[in-house]
Amino acid sequence: MATKLRVAFIGAGNMAEAMISGIVETKTLEPEQVIVTNRSDEERLLELHNKYGIQGMVRDRFPIDSVDVIILAMKPKDAETCLLSIKDQIRPNQVVMSVLAGISTSFMEEHLQADQQVIRVMPNTSSMIQESATAISPGENVTMKNVKLAKALLKAIGEVYVIEEDQMDLFTGIAGSGPAYYYYLMENIEKIANENGMDPSQARQIGAQTILGAAKMMLEREESPAQLRKNITSKNGTTASGLEALAENGGGKAIKAAIEGAMNRSKEISHQLEKSPVHQ
Numbered sequence: 001m002a003t004k005l006r007v008a009f010i011g012a013g014n015m016a017e018a019m020i021s022g023i024v025e026t027k028t029l030e031p032e033q034v035i036v037t038n039r040s041d042e043e044r045l046l047e048l049h050n051k052y053g054i055q056g057m058v059r060d061r062f063p064i065d066s067v068d069v070i071i072l073a074m075k076p077k078d079a080e081t082c083l084l085s086i087k088d089q090i091r092p093n094q095v096v097m098s099v100l101a102g103i104s105t106s107f108m109e110e111h112l113q114a115d116q117q118v119i120r121v122m123p124n125t126s127s128m129i130q131e132s133a134t135a136i137s138p139g140e141n142v143t144m145k146n147v148k149l150a151k152a153l154l155k156a157i158g159e160v161y162v163i164e165e166d167q168m169d170l171f172t173g174i175a176g177s178g179p180a181y182y183y184y185l186m187e188n189i190e191k192i193a194n195e196n197g198m199d200p201s202q203a204r205q206i207g208a209q210t211i212l213g214a215a216k217m218m219l220e221r222e223e224s225p226a227q228l229r230k231n232i233t234s235k236n237g238t239t240a241s242g243l244e245a246l247a248e249n250g251g252g253k254a255i256k257a258a259i260e261g262a263m264n265r266s267k268e269i270s271h272q273l274e275k276s277p278v279h280q
């Protein structure tokens with residue numbers, strides 16, 4: 001990683017913090033190489049400065065020319081205004097990365113200068129502990145050198161996959177939103193454990209270790225998930241009963257609906273923005 005590289009986050013919410021935490025804690029960048037901005041919430045900027053040592057400043061005071069990489073981390077609905085506000089201030093050799101759900105590289109390119117280098121990124125909040133599954137799709141003008149730079153930067157927050165942009169909505173449904181499904185599963189495990197007399201914090205440890213073990217098996221073993229499942233399932237045993245109940249209660253259907261729901265929302269955000277008056 002270039003030692004002098006300077007990176008600015010526009011947007012100081014949960015996702016920006018999760019990424020900053022990974023980048024600073026792994027020492028991929030020194031805190032003074034990272035700037036975070038928002039519109040006006042100085043208290044939040046001070047909080048991030050105190051936690052990570054990075055520089056915080058409100059958007060109007062931020063000298064955008066002073067950074068090499070700009071990471072857009074506001075809500076998708078605020079993207080268009082933000083892109084138009086930076087359009088005339090940025091140079092072609094600055095890279096604009098966006099972590100926004102549903103914001104395509106062509107949308108960014110159309111709202112910036114014609115030759116602007118842009119990269120669409122989809123991380124998740126496990127960035128905070130350097131365990132994100134992050135996808136990137138480079139825009140048309142980005143150089144290979146800057147794709148490599150983006151990969152190196154994002155490696156600080158977990159695993160990085162370069163994917164075709166037409167897979168980005170699906171990736172968002174599986175991985176960007178994905179941690180929430182496992183947290184929801186865990187909330188329910190804790191609830192059931194509590195109803196059956198187990199301390200919720202102990203249930204959380206046990207449930208999380210079980211998810212972690214299964215995740216590691218899928219990453220480290222060659223068997224398919226179906227085979228790994230079969231290996232646990234004794235005839236007339238407990239797992240068979242559990243899986244039967246899961247199927248009878250629409251387990252597979254629920255997982256499909258969740259991923260498709262998130263994927264379709266990502267597509268919908270793109271379509272809504274493309275139809276917006278400023279865009280036309």
Ligand SMILES: NC(=O)C1=CN([C@@H]2O[C@H](COP(=O)(O)OP(=O)(O)OC[C@H]3O[C@@H](n4cnc5c(N)ncnc54)[C@H](O)[C@@H]3O)[C@@H](O)[C@H]2O)C=CC1
Pocket residue numbers: 010011012013014015016037038039040041059073074075076078081082099100101122123124125176177
């Ligand atoms: N939270 C998550 O798990 C993930 C979020 N994302 C994407 O990250 C983006 C941000 O999400 P969160 O951090 O959860 O939202 P958030 O609501 O916590 O943070 C958004 C931030 O953007 C700031 N902001 C809005 N407009 C601005 C502007 N014009 N200039 C400067 N700052 C501005 C707000 O003040 C706020 O600090 C979203 O677009 C979302 O799609 C992507 C992957 C995962």
Ligand SMILES: O=C(O)[C@@H]1CCC=N1
Pocket residue numbers: 101172176177
């Ligand atoms: O809920 C959202 O829209 C964002 C994008 C992926 C995760 N959180």
